[in-house]
Amino acid sequence: MTSTTTVTGAVFIATSVDGYIARKDGGIDWLTRRDDDMSETGYDEFAASVDAIAMGRNTYEVGLTLDPWPYEGMRVLVVSSRLDPDSDTRVTVHRSIDDLLETATTEGLGHLYVDGGQLxxxxxxxxxxxxxxxxxxxxxxGSGLPLFGAIADDVFLEHQRTTTLSKGLVQSVYRVSADAMLEA
Known part of the structure; x- marks a missing residue:
């Protein structure tokens, strides 16, 4: 892929204490049934700071179970080799990450919200x-889908801040080390 625009991504995600983002079947009832005021997490500000959201098919399918649709008003890009591209007018389906990045570059979507463990x-x-x-x-x-899969190289992070939110939620923000980005 030839690119004149650098596409970057940011992650905003919840995990269990033992590092899972969903149950083995993809369920997130452990998160959605909480009566916490999730607005305090900064999600709305984060979502407003990105050009689009990129997610894998599994994350997209979890989103379909939520009412209302959690990505209303956002440009949604789904990476899937199996999803019918015409199945949902709210999303654009891409067969590969290369396709996704090409679209992001062409459309000037320089900063993506990346969601889903595999993506x-x-x-x-x-x-x-x-x-x-x-x-x-x-x-x-105890088990489930982990946040991270196999990482090819060490990814060094710079801790920015940690905040304790209501009802015991703990939010940490990390920047990927500039040295790690230079090696790209």
């Missing part, structure tokens, strides 16, 4: 991610 890992391996905001929810799941 986050793939974007970390491509050195696209510049910041991670991880909110830890005080629950142990």
């Amino acid at each position: 986050i890992t793939a974007c970390l391996n491509r050195k696209i991610i510049t910041e991670l905001t991880i909110t830890t929810v005080p629950v142990l799941l």
Whole structure:
């Protein structure tokens, strides 16, 4: 892919204390059934700071179960080799990360919200991610889908801040080390 625009990505995600973002079946009931005021997490400000959201098919399918649709008003890019491209007019389906990045570059979408464990890992391996905001929810799941898969190289992070939110949620923000980005 030839690019004149650098596409970067940021992560804003919740995990259990034991590092899972969903149950093995993709369920996030442990998160959605909480009666916390999630506005205090800074999600709205974060979402307003990005040009689009990029997610994998599994994350998209979880979003379909939520009412209302959580991405209203956002440009949504889904990476999937199986999803029918015409199945949902609210999203654009891309067959590969290369297709996604080409579209982002063409459309001038320079800063993406990257969501979903597999896509986050793939974007970390491509050195696209510049910041991670991880909110830890005080629950142990014991098993499930981990936030990170196999990372090709060490990713050095610079801690920016940690905030304790209501009901025991802990949010940490990390920047990917500039040295790690130079090696891209």
